[in-house]
Amino acid sequence: MPGQEPSPCRPSQAHSVAAPARAPGTDDPLTLERAATGLACRVTAVRAARGALDWERWLAEIGFLPGESVKVSARGLWRDGPLVVRIGDSTFALRRAEAACVEVEPL
Known part of the structure; x- marks a missing residue:
């Protein structure tokens, strides 16, 4: 989309289980950053951000x-x-750059 920054995450660093859902109007995978508030999703991949390779490990932990x-x-x-994000029984505040590293698909 015009005016939208590309994802800061590296495609080669992914651990995924399925072909990613696409963000509306783009060829980019749907990320937690772009998911609608309240939409139930499933994590499909976590990718390390450029310059922050420890994020992938931290997000997994x-x-x-x-x-x-x-x-x-x-x-x-x-x-x-x-963003305030709920996963399992836990709630976290994630920076948008961190949320952009989590690819999801709607349930």
Whole structure:
């Protein structure tokens, strides 16, 4: 989409279980950053961000693994604000750049 930044995540660093859903109007995989608030999704892949290779490991450690159910519960007031994300019995605040590393498909 015009004016939209490309994902900061590296395609070669993915651990995935299925072909990714696509973000509306793009050829990019649907990410947690772009998922609608309240939409139940399943994690399909986690990709390390450029310059932040430890994010993939950290996201996996806190439960963002392929096959897990996830939902964006709320979004920060500003465009670049954090997202409140529910995965399993846990709730996390993720920066948008971190959420962009989690590919999802709607359930």
